[in-house]
Amino acid sequence: MYKLIAIDMDGTLLNDRHEVPEDVKHTLDEAKRQGIKIVLCSSRPIGGMRNYIKALNLDEEGDFVIAYNGSLVQDTHTNEVVAELSLGHDDLEKLYDLSVELKSPMHFFDAKGVYTPNADISEYTVLEAYLCNIPLGYRQVSDIPTNISIPKIMFIDNPDNLQRTIQALPEELNEQYTIVQSSPYFLEFVHPSASKGNAVKKLAEQLGIKQEEIMSFGDNGNDLSMIQYAGCGVAMGNAIPEIKEAADFQTLTNNESGVAYAIKKLALDPLNTEVK
Structure with a gap:
């Protein structure tokens, strides 16, 4: 069973209109209801993620976010910084x-x-x-x-x-x-020690989550480290070739709710899924 799902935003979670498709929203809600931690993992600064964090109810107790390509890990409920690596x-x-x-x-x-x-x-x-x-x-x-x-x-x-x-x-x-x-x-x-993969690893270790219990989604070069680290790395249908080659599973594109498709297929327990 997967306990943590790390999801890139642009080109992955978001469609080309920078929206979260309704099917993806419902699927993330269901995954969270089944006890899976959903962690947005982006190159964006926190300010560029807040509206999506709020819209997806990912600012509740025990929720986290990874920003700046892994340079910052933050508790979205308390705003406490879990880990930070900066340049000068x-x-x-x-x-x-x-x-x-x-x-x-x-x-x-x-x-x-x-x-x-x-x-x-x-x-x-x-x-x-x-x-x-x-x-x-x-x-x-x-x-x-x-x-x-x-x-x-x-x-x-x-x-x-x-x-x-x-x-x-x-x-x-x-x-x-x-x-x-x-x-x-x-x-x-x-920072040379900063990457999405290292940030996911650090957060998972803090939460007591094993590598094989992690799923990650991405489409571009900055997602490669977490695709390689996760127990199940998922490449979007619109991902660059390097991501597709490194991934364990290829899903649909970001415009086809590829995040929802893979989570339903690979992570959710259908017996405990509520009828929408």
């Missing part, structure tokens, strides 16, 4: 200098919002602020307090340019950061 001002300076060298726009986060040091603000930074419903500010790196705690730094660009940036990254960066591509136009840098 030195990382910001280093990655900003690299972004200038590679001619790649960038932005970064703190607990309050998203900021860009680029006076010509990228449309992808605007998109990030819109999707996450968080404030957007323009800040020069030299104006940022040296004690800043940064959960995530991102390079953003159109897919072709971003691929050229990725190919030009110095190899040593892979030892200094966890680097994942969460969409065709988002490349994310987090």
Whole structure:
């Protein structure tokens, strides 16, 4: 029996209109009623997840969320931080200098919002602020307090340019950061020990849940670590090839309520399922 289901949001839980399909809502309610912990696990900041957490009743006692690609694990009922891994001002300076060298726009986060040091603000930074419903500010790196705690730094660009940036990254960066591509136009840098898989592992160990009792859902590169870690990794029908190859099961697409389909098929006890 599965006791914890970790679910990516964009491209997985949400359809292409950024909505949770009704079938998925009902299925998550049923899974929770049967005692399964539902944990949203996203690259988004907490602010970009709150409306969905509330709508899905995932802010009750004993509920948790994983944000910033595993940099933050938080109790959604008490807002207590369970685990946190952050970058600092030195990382910001280093990655900003690299972004200038590679001619790649960038932005970064703190607990309050998203900021860009680029006076010509990228449309992808605007998109990030819109999707996450968080404030957007323009800040020069030299104006940022040296004690800043940064959960995530991102390079953003159109897919072709971003691929050229990725190919030009110095190899040593892979030892200094966890680097994942969460969409065709988002490349994310987090603490080297931070990943969705590590965050799911840490939360499960705290809750006394075994690896084989975990199911995870994802569609993109930043989901790979939790797909590989979970007892059952589920790839969305719209997932990239690397996720499909690593998964134990492939479900329908995010526009076909693929999360609901897999949970019903693999995790729910039909004898204890209430008739809707």
